[in-house]
Amino acid sequence: MRKSKVRILLSLLLLAVLLLSACGNSEGQATQYKIYLITKSTSTEFWRSVFAGANAAKAEYNVNLIIRGPDTEENYTGQNMYIQEAIRNHADAIIFSAISYTENAAAIDEAADAGIKVIVIDSDVNSSKVSARIGTDNIQAGRITAAAALDTEEAHLSVGIVNFALVSRNGQEREIGLREQLEKDERVEQIYTVNSLTDHDAARESAISLLQEHPEINVLIGLNEPLGVGVAEASEELDLKGRVRVVSFDSNIRCIELLRSGDVSALIVQNPYAMGYLGVETAWKVLEGQSFRPDQLIDTATSIITQENMFTVEGQKALFSFG
Amino acid sequence: MKKNGIRMSTLLICSILAIVLIVLAAAVLLFSQTYQQQLIQTARTNSLRTVTQVSSTVNDYLAEIKTVMRMLGREMTDSEEERAEFFDVFLRIRPDVVAVSTYASDGSLSHCYSDLGPPTGIEADGINLSLDTDRLRSESMGYVSAPHVVTFFQDKYPWVITVVQRMKDESAERWIALDISCSNIATYISDSGIGRRGYCFLMDTNGNIVYHPQQQLIYSDLKTEDTAFISSLEDGSYVEGNVIYTVRTLSNGQWRLVGVSYLQEFLTESLRQLGSILLLLAGLVLLATLIVSAVLSASISRPLRELEHSMEQFEEDADHFSYDPPQQGVREVRRLSASFQDLVLKLQQLMKTVRKEEINLRKTELRALQAQINPHFLYNTLDSISWMCEQGKNAEAVEMVNALARLFRISISRGHELIPIRSELMHAESYLEIQAYRYKNQFTWSIDADENCLDYLCHKITLQPIIENAIYHGINGLVDDGEIRVSVREDGEDILFTVRDNGSGMTDEQIAAIMQKEHSDRAGIGIKNVNDRLTIYFGPAYGIQIESEPDQGTSVFIRMPKVKEEADYEKK
Structure with a gap:
């Protein structure tokens, strides 16, 4: 009898403490992560x-x-x-x-x-x-890149790809998607890949030597922003506008200018x-x-921007950051 | 102890708790009912106030832009040099203006004034987002554009809103376009939060967003506004689910400012605050209840329970119960305890008196009985003696008279209640002698006593009633020779008298009847008296036990303690 009473008292006390601590908790803000x-x-x-x-x-x-x-x-x-x-x-x-x-x-x-x-x-x-x-989704981005590269009337295509470090997963995936689509197209005769440091000067030099080594290249692709700028600049420097179709990645202002001027044919713009x-x-x-689910990528949209759509409402939103 | 029924302290705690909880719940309910409406109203008022403030700022800005446009219109009549000089100053003092451009009636760019340099970009590809010629066809007096980037320049694409206005006829150009930086508009709108998460945004009458504090999120498809729904709303404040939309059309008639705020945060904030206060209260009340219950328990229920316990003990053993009333507890309980103590004492006193009186009564009764002489016995004995004398059996008559005298002397024993067992045995012997004569030696008898027992005391006339019973009910009428054996033995701390006969025996009913009978058949002491005397004086462990089998005989056992002195016994 005495024991049960003690138990009741204890449980009531516990309840009170819990209630009080609950009050304390609800008032405290969550810690900053x-x-x-x-x-x-x-x-x-x-x-x-x-x-x-x-x-x-x-x-x-x-x-x-x-x-x-x-x-x-x-x-x-x-x-x-x-x-x-x-x-x-x-x-x-x-x-x-x-x-x-x-x-x-x-x-x-x-x-x-x-x-x-x-x-x-x-x-x-x-x-x-x-x-x-x-x-x-980098494989998908590679396929989109291929679609942008193949959007040409040319009957014979030789593709030069400037990719970045072999160890980087996204670059490799882009190339996989890209090559998969290129190899499906029978107009594509040659695909050359050169790996460059992720720096536009280095990429430009790599692209220039690739173009000089393989003058038949008429599609040139840079697979990220600095490489995109590099290949665009290489095309500009060698004055290949109209002869080599340049597809670059991302919305660097240099690429935008070169897209506007026609040196770059398409930009693959990520988000x-x-x-x-x-x-x-x-x-x-x-x-x-x-x-x-870590095995399911949360996909941020990727779009192809060309001279035609760069100043549409959607093109502006994709290319130019707001403020 | 019985467990049914609720304990008082439990009842008290439960009722206090129930009352408190009901009051709290009612308070919460009442609060949420009453204040929800008020909170919604407050939230709407807040939202309305913020939106009104922001819209008046934006209106002011729009009015200013209107003035600027008028001023620019006048300026356009000046010469090229004067204009260049003017814009040099103007662009410097108006950082919100990205570019001012003028157009010929066919929409071709005449001039472009800007701090960002010459319009080399547009010269390259001719794309100009600052003038929408299609739109001019329907809105020939001018319009305000949706946000777009400026395409005049190379490497610079700021987001702007363009105000296009038709110029006075006397000026050289037909249209003037003013590109206002979106980030400038942001300064009016971005910081105007409503609540913690609420915000304002600007849209045109068609539902296109002009400026949103999270424009880039909207452009990246990470956030959407239900502009179709909002643009269907008239100016005012609307509660949609837990979102409050406050819409206000600006003075230019083309833009609408929308305030978005979240009801939930107002409500939850207030309710959480209330909740914590109530929880705190509940906790305090609980604690108070605990203290009160402890106090109540100490002052009422525990003393009461102790009292109850004492009463139970009293019920079980009233003789040896002693009660010590508790010193704590409320007055009522203490009085009750004191009364109980009185009651106990009085009851115990009463019981003692009753017992003493009963014992005295029985003693008196027994004394009276002892004093009685069975007249038949005396008459018969004297008759026998007289007959002996007539027959000349003088020696026998003398013996008989001696036996009778002994019998009476021991019966009287100078008024002593207790006599040595030796005397009691002599008394029994005398009685047996007399009876043996009278029954003409129909039975034999023997007395066998342990020497150690003879000096102890016993009640006088203990054996005689038993022997009398043995003769009258056992031996009398027996065809064969009867036999009566009396023995006295020590049995541990007790003394055991045994009277055996080989008479006709008794049934259980007869035994019960003998043990109940107040008097012997004739007069004087009966077996029941002997038994009562033993039990009253020595306790229930002592007394008479009868074993009998019909036609076999009867054994009567008399058990009593060893009593050395009369004083010992009188004490009891």
Whole structure:
């Protein structure tokens, strides 16, 4: 009898404490998440647009966003150092675009093991511990690139591809999609690929030597923004307008001018703003307990912009960032 | 202890809790009912106020632009040099103006003034987004464009809204277009939040978004506004689900400012605040209830329960119960306890008195009985003696008279209640002697006593009623020789008298009848008296036990404690 009474008293007390603590909780604000955004680079317009999107989401979701990127798009060790930094600083999540599919994997696994949620944007990494993947469907982007390249009356086509580092997953996927479509077209006689550093000067030199080595090339493709600028500049420098069809990636202002002038025939424009925004948004959602299927890419739209549609309403929206 | 029924403290706690919870729930309900409407009203008022403020700012800006356009119209009548000088200053003091361009009546660009340099871009491909010639055909006095990029320049594509106006006839050009930077409009609208998540955006009457604080999100298809629905609304404030739309048409008649805010955040915010206050209250009340219940328990229910427990103990064993009333508890309970204590004491007193009186009564009764002499016995004995004398059996007569005298002397024993067992045995012997004469030696008898027992005391006339019963009911009428054996033995701490006969025996009913009978058949002490005396004086463990089998005989056992002195016994 006495015992049961003590039990009742205790349970009531517990209830009271719970209620009080519930009050305390409901008044306290959720803690601000610390999210690292580690990109391949910080200098191109593509990445600046990613940052703009990420910052928009940062304001909306009230997170502490720390942006890091190495000096060159080949420096995966730099990226790994930033991952270590994120681990040291007890980040809640890392939004990551891998330079190397394989070489960044160990660091990402380590971060995931340290309890950090990993969101991949733009370029994938060989890790099974990624919470969500966001970005361009790169094989599809490759196919679209092929469609833009093949949109010509020419009967005989020789294609030169300037791609970036072999280790980068997104570049390889783009080339796979691209070659798959090119090889289906019987007009295509030759496909040459050259791998260049992700820098427009280097890409220009690579493109020029490729063009000089294979003068029959009449389609030239650059598979990301700096390479796109490089091949466009090579075409301009060799004055190949009208003879070589140039297809570039992303909406660098140089490419836009060269598209306007006709040196570039088409731009494959991704949606970096969306990648940045969705990256932060998805990281926040994952941290709030929502789960995503990492094997299903959250696809940000990709579009072909040509001289004809560049100043349409949709073209403007895709090409020119707002403010 | 019975478990049914609710404990008082439980009842109290439950009722207090129930009342508090009902009051709290009612308060919450009442609050949410009353304040929801008020909150919606407040939210609408907020939204309306913000939208009105922003729209008046934008209206002011539009009015300013109108003035600027008039001024520019006048300026266009000046010479080229004067114009260049004017725009040099104008563009510097108006950073919101990206470019001013004029057009001939066929829509071809006449002049373009801008800080961003010469219009080399448009010269390259002729594309000009700042003048929509198709639109001019229907709106010949001018229009305000949707957002677009400026195509005049190379490497620079700022987003602008273009105000196009038809010029006065005297000027050289037909149209003037003013490109206003969208980021400038942003300064009027972006910071005008409503609530935490609410915002304003600008759209035209057709539902095209002119400026949105999250324009890039909309352009990236990450956010949409239901402009078709909003453009169907008249000016005013509307609650749609948990979104409040406040629409206001601006003074130019072409733009509408839309305030979007979320009801939920107002409501949840307030309700959460209320909720935490109520929860806090509930917690405090719970705590208070606990304290009250502890106090109640200590002052009422625990003393009551203790009292109840004491009463049960009293019921079980009233003799050895002692009650100590508790010192805590409310006055009523303490009084009750004190009354109970009185009751206990009085009852115990009463019980003691009753018992003493009963014992005294029985003692008196027994004394009276002991004093009685069975007249038949005396008469018969004297008759026998007289007959002996007549027959000349003087020696026998003397013996008989001696036995009778002994019998009476021991019966009287100078008024002593207790006599040594030795005397009691002599008394039994005398009685048996007399009876043996009278029954003409129809039975034999023997007395077998343990020497150790002889000095202990026993009630006088303990054996005689038993022997009398054995003779009258056992031996009398027996054809064969009867036999009566009396023995006294120690049995542990007790003394056991046994009277055996080989008479006709008794049935169980007869035994019961003998044990109930107040008096012996004739007079004097009966078996029941002997038994009662033993039980009253020595307790229920002592007394008479009868074993009998018909036609076999009867054994009567008398058990009593060892009593050394009369004083010992009187004490009891």
